[in-house]
């Protein structure tokens with residue numbers, strides 16, 4: 265029997281759980297920064313992880329034109345080939361003059377930077393912001409809030425729930 269490869273999450277090892285409250289605070293902090301860099305014509309969320317931060321940033325910056333770039337790459341916690349399932353609409357592309365100028369792209373995080381690189385190739389002059397950044401992905405983003413180490417796995421509130429935690433003395437890590 266062949267042993268399966270460890271997942272990205274297993275390789276990362278260090279868990280970093282983020283609550284809804286914390287995520288909202290971090291998205292507000294991102295909005296503060298972006299407010300100084302705008303104005304922007306539209307927000308583009310990289311689905312699916314970028315949808316929640318994009319909603320919060322759009323609310324804070326008063327932006328009502330919201331589009332998506334739909335990309336699939338991680339199956340749970342293993343990254344495969346990147347697939348662009350949907351690009352931005354012609355209307356949004358026009359607002360960015362074809363190159364993305366004045367458009368704001370939002371994602372929840374950059375890890376290896378693969379997703380960011382793909383989106384940058386589609387809209388090279390857009391402003392790319394993520395809430396969290398790992399070192400390999402950091403050069404791809406224009407604005408982010410918190411850097412975590414490459415061996416960290418971020419657990420978002422929409423992927424997690426409350427559960428019992430064993431006491432430290434019973435062997436909890």
Ligand SMILES: O=P(O)(O)OC[C@H]1O[C@H](OP(=O)(O)OP(=O)(O)O)[C@H](O)[C@@H]1O
Pocket residue numbers: 310311312313314335336337338339340343371372373374375376377378379380401
């Ligand atoms: O920098 P990278 O190594 O490319 O990884 C970052 C991407 O991975 C996650 O998305 P995922 O592909 O898991 O899809 P999802 O947003 O639908 O959960 C995350 O939301 C980023 O978009």
Ligand SMILES: Nc1nc2[nH]cnc2c(=O)[nH]1
Pocket residue numbers: 338373375416417418419420423
């Ligand atoms: N939830 C989650 N998805 C990812 N995709 C790439 N890196 C991560 C991460 O640290 N957490």
Ligand SMILES: [Mg+2]
Pocket residue numbers: 310311312313314371
């Ligand atoms: Mg994503």
